[in-house]
Amino acid sequence: MSTPSPLVPGAAPASHYSLLVVDDEPDLRTLYELTLLREGYDIETAGSVEDAWQLLAGRTYSAVITDMRLPDGTGLELLQRIEAAGRREKTIVITAYGSADNAVEALKAGAYDYLTKPVDLKQFRSVVASALGRSAGLPTVQPERLPGGKSPGARATPPAATTIAPGATVTPKVVAVPRGRAAERSAMARMIGSSAPMQQVRALIEKVARSMAPVLVQGESGTGKELVARSIHEVSARAAQPFIAVNCGAIPENLLEAEFFGYRKGAFTGAQEDRDGFFQAARGGTLFLDEIGDLPLSMQSKLLRSIQERSVRAVGATAEVPVDVRIVSATHKNLGAEVQAGRFRQDLYYRLNVIQIRIPALRERLEDLPTICERVLERIAAEAGVSPAPQLSREALALLLRYAFPGNVRELENLLHRAVALAGTDVIGIVDLDLPDDAFEDSGPGDWVEPVLPEVVAAPAVAASPAPLPSDLALHLDEIERDILVRALEQHRCNRTAAGASLGLTLRQMRYRMARLGIQVAEHGTMTVGAGEVPAEDGADSFGVDDPPHGAQR
Numbered sequence: 001m002s003t004p005s006p007l008v009p010g011a012a013p014a015s016h017y018s019l020l021v022v023d024d025e026p027d028l029r030t031l032y033e034l035t036l037l038r039e040g041y042d043i044e045t046a047g048s049v050e051d052a053w054q055l056l057a058g059r060t061y062s063a064v065i066t067d068m069r070l071p072d073g074t075g076l077e078l079l080q081r082i083e084a085a086g087r088r089e090k091t092i093v094i095t096a097y098g099s100a101d102n103a104v105e106a107l108k109a110g111a112y113d114y115l116t117k118p119v120d121l122k123q124f125r126s127v128v129a130s131a132l133g134r135s136a137g138l139p140t141v142q143p144e145r146l147p148g149g150k151s152p153g154a155r156a157t158p159p160a161a162t163t164i165a166p167g168a169t170v171t172p173k174v175v176a177v178p179r180g181r182a183a184e185r186s187a188m189a190r191m192i193g194s195s196a197p198m199q200q201v202r203a204l205i206e207k208v209a210r211s212m213a214p215v216l217v218q219g220e221s222g223t224g225k226e227l228v229a230r231s232i233h234e235v236s237a238r239a240a241q242p243f244i245a246v247n248c249g250a251i252p253e254n255l256l257e258a259e260f261f262g263y264r265k266g267a268f269t270g271a272q273e274d275r276d277g278f279f280q281a282a283r284g285g286t287l288f289l290d291e292i293g294d295l296p297l298s299m300q301s302k303l304l305r306s307i308q309e310r311s312v313r314a315v316g317a318t319a320e321v322p323v324d325v326r327i328v329s330a331t332h333k334n335l336g337a338e339v340q341a342g343r344f345r346q347d348l349y350y351r352l353n354v355i356q357i358r359i360p361a362l363r364e365r366l367e368d369l370p371t372i373c374e375r376v377l378e379r380i381a382a383e384a385g386v387s388p389a390p391q392l393s394r395e396a397l398a399l400l401l402r403y404a405f406p407g408n409v410r411e412l413e414n415l416l417h418r419a420v421a422l423a424g425t426d427v428i429g430i431v432d433l434d435l436p437d438d439a440f441e442d443s444g445p446g447d448w449v450e451p452v453l454p455e456v457v458a459a460p461a462v463a464a465s466p467a468p469l470p471s472d473l474a475l476h477l478d479e480i481e482r483d484i485l486v487r488a489l490e491q492h493r494c495n496r497t498a499a500g501a502s503l504g505l506t507l508r509q510m511r512y513r514m515a516r517l518g519i520q521v522a523e524h525g526t527m528t529v530g531a532g533e534v535p536a537e538d539g540a541d542s543f544g545v546d547d548p549p550h551g552a553q554r
């Protein structure tokens with residue numbers, strides 16, 4: 001066991017970061033201890049899991065650095081104990097060279113980061129500094145103290161994040177450009193939804209933000225993968241450093257290397273000065289690799305090397321330069337299947353997929369839809385300087401709840417923008433949604449979703465006082481639906497195809513609904529409304545002026 005020594009030549013000023021180093025080899029302990037003392041940290045050391053645990057029982061540390069193989073157990077066991085006890089020490093494990101499995105296991109178990117033997121001391125200092133939320137070699141800053149003397153790690157105000165357009169040259173100037181209004185609010189605050197899957201996503205973000213483990217975010221297009229990546233960055237100790245978002249699928253293959261790693265003056269025709277790449281721009285922060293599944297195989301191997309070595313070599317440069325960057329990647333593809341098909345390197349997949357966050361499609365969390373609509377409409381109104389914000393009519397919301405949203409939240413946002421423009425009033429109706437004709441093509445009797453209509457979204461702004469609650473919701477909604485269908489049929493002279501299209505329904509769906517609600521249209525164009533029934537699958541029991549004769553091709 002040792003304490004900060006005034007005898008260490010060149011030691012940085014004393015700090016309040018305290019570290020516990022666990023290794024059974026006395027020489028290595030001394031090496032790590034001396035290295036860290038020079039950085040100005042307080043150090044204590046232990047030679048086994050039990051020794052370490054005893055020290056931990058007596059106090060808290062800013063971080064624990066442990067070798068994987070210890071005489072009475074493994075570093076992983078120590079880490080698991082720390083996690084299980086709910087302690088907040090950051091943990092760094094040191095694994096034998098080539099034991100990627102151990103490293104991945106440690107990251108999954110909650111380690112902040114790992115180092116491989118033989119430990120490169122420069123990297124060692126940088127990883128420890130990164131775990132403490134500071135830059136290696138900088139004077140140590142006294143962290144905010146929590147009860148018990150624990151350093152919480154730096155939680156700075158999120159800086160402006162940056163997306164780099166393909167082909168754009170990366171300079172510090174570009175990195176500093178703010179992203180505009182949306183970037184002003186934190187990504188986590190912009191992420192709407194309290195459904196169980198979204199709660200899980202939020203909990204995972206909080207958990208993974210504490211470590212350096214690579215995260216792979218999977219989900220359909222428009223589900224919010226970038227929002228999740230930004231949230232991880234903002235919640236992490238890297239929040240004060242850059243967030244660089246790169247769309248891997250949008251960069252021409254011949255530019256990829258220069259864009260990722262930068263280039264030196266004269267490296268190729270037109271390289272008139274040194275330029276940084278995405279990795280250098282993201283130094284100390286997070287590099288978000290969107291659409292990683294679109295990265296060509298040749299670039300995949302270069303990316304793998306940089307991630308493994310934690311260093312990059314600019315095009316035309318002779319030396320590798322270490323970079324401290326956290327990688328978050330995303331894809332809408334099934335990367336496992338891409339690996340099977342030989343289009344994605346298995347080793348890279350393994351490196352990127354240490355922790356996976358799957359964002360469910362919007363149709364899998366429909367309970368979030370009313371709140372998302374409400375908040376998006378508020379935002380549209382605020383941007384246009386309009387008050388009060390437009391609201392969806394009950395019927396419009398009911399229709400949206402049955403729509404499949406192939407483009408997920410992004411599609412919903414676009415749809416609401418258009419609807420607000422079309423509506424002209426502060427209540428958005430079904431016609432304003434202008435949903436595509438084939439929107440409900442697959443829906444049939446079994447696909448009916450009983451709408452959940454929270455009062456806050458459903459109540460039109462014009463209502464003076466809230467309507468009394470219905471005693472039978474299903475009957476009440478049937479009445480509303482019946483009324484809408486009858487009005488649409490009247491407007492379209494009982495032509496069911498046209499009436500259905502005006503409501504975003506196919507003829508088959510229109511037939512089904514009419515039969516269910518007891519609406520009949522005779523051949524001469526008169527309409528009767530009676531008791532409903534459960535229709536036959538193809539709804540062939542009701543005829544109308546727009547129906548072809550039996551057997552005819554439409």
Ligand SMILES: Nc1ncnc2c1ncn2[C@@H]1O[C@H](COP(=O)(O)OP(=O)(O)OP(=O)(O)O)[C@@H](O)[C@H]1O
Pocket residue numbers: 190191192193219220221222223224225226227228290332372409410413
């Ligand atoms: N849970 C959510 N709450 C509010 N807005 C959301 C949510 N999820 C996504 N959005 C919004 O939807 C749009 C698309 O989100 P984002 O770009 O993060 O999706 P993505 O999955 O990365 O899309 P792509 O795969 O096309 O790159 C953004 O405007 C984002 O703010």
